[in-house]
Amino acid sequence: MRAQSISTARLSESELDHIRGLIEQRSAIFLDSSRERFFSTRVREYLEEKGLPGGAELLNRIRASSVEYEAFLETLLTQETSFFRYPAVFEALESRILPEVQERKFWQSPRTLRIWSAGCSTGEEPYSIAITLCDALKFAEAWEIEILATDISRRALRHAERGAYAKRSLETLPTARLDNYFTPAKHGYQVRPRIRRMISFVQMNLVESVYVGKIDCIFCMNVLMYFSEQRRLSILRRFYDALEPGGYFLLGHSETLSHSPVQFEPVLIGGYRLYRKPGAKPAETRRAAALVEGAQ
Template sequence: MAQEAAMSEAGINPVLTDHEARELRLLIEQRSGIVFDESRERFLTSRVLEQMERKGLTYGAELLRLVRCSNVEFDSMLERLLTQETSFLRYPALFSAFQQHVLPDLQERKLRDRDHALRILSAGCASGEEPYSIALSVCEAVGPRAELEASIMATDISHEALERAERGVYGRRVLANLSSAQISNYFSKVEDSYEVKPQLRSMVKFAPMNLAQLMYLGRFDCIFCMNVMIYFGAELRSNLIQSFHRYLEPGGYLFLGHAESVANIPVKFNQTIMNGTRLLQKPLDQSACHIRAAGDGR
């Protein structure tokens, strides 16, 4: 902060040339798979200049040297570029469908097969609101009998975001979609913040993961990868969805963002539209997929 104040007083203005911006875009794509095309050029330049000012750098070449030589500095820059507002139960209709349809379906099949393990992946979990929301939904759906033992693997490329997620301490604003009872049941008030209680914490394990270099983590009953693939090129998006399909158990579910699609990708998913929420399910028998509209959820 003192460095930033000194820069402001000295009137130092960071400079980023078009060539330096292109070099940064290429470096980011090579290391992370994230694509900043021309439509996001102004956003990229603005965030990079903010990072340069924060680091006390005048020229883009200085930032390039820094991020090429230090993974920590690269992660710090990427964190500034990817930071976006998130919240608990960010998409209420989706989590309602997850809690009222997906979890009962999985629970019924697992108990019939005498399999009590429920494995869920949250890929691109950012600061943890999504995986904790998944854990909360599981607790609400399964109830006190705990017939399913749920484990949630939550991954992100940003080490800074994962550190915040593991702390599990949030401001009141990101809890806006939760009821008073949910806040009381799953959070402890700590001064002006709210800390995730052990009941949810124990269900979630965080780990760094670059989706451009996706490693096999086992089989999952559900995979959440929401509003992540919009940052990737077409080839990487296709490869990821095919990998997720392989990692899903038969009958497992894939959750994507509203702007993300499995169209033109050579995998089979059954699609159900429930109250405006799209559910993608890997076929139990791997037969041809179908689309069923179920606007009222029945």
């Protein structure tokens, strides 16, 4: 929790506008009017913390150095997350998405499974995915599994890579999962190395078009709200292109794609809406094609 203090720093509306513009231009994070109060409070706190006299000095500093810019940006990022944040999503992963991938890729060699946690924050989301895969996949060793976990925040990624969490953040996990996938550590628990090895943590700004290869399932929960409509659309198009036909796109509970021109098919499971990229051939056709190819 941040300490409340009365700021004596000079900060004009125009300086706030310039800072907002710089953040949008460099990181594409859109601080709209609904986040006005949050934004000006964070800027004031940062000025206090760094002992800066006002907004002009902050602007000079973050324009001159990318290290200073990143340190300041970290204070504007919301990193709220938790293990198995929306249980229905992980149930859908287990009961719908994984069985479909298993069927679709049964004949493939190597049998790859790639999941992207875009905006993974401090790692609870990709670790929840990894645990679900370990519990749900039959013959997990027959698969080449990669969970790509990306975030703009280096600080969050450092935490994620350590995989160390306080006891209270794991309170809701059943004892069997805690015993199987974590070891007791100072002040809490640490994710076991075999789970950490399933995940590649990479610093990435979602608005930059970085090639990620083909993905079976994308988690992008509670992230798209930080972008303007236009940026959101172009990120959605990239997600769509990166997905395998039949791949799934997953949003947070209160998010929806209802006004998006991207052609996902909504699929409702357990009250949770998943988005599926159309186009995978029915299993029977694929099996027949594989048999014919095998006979040639």
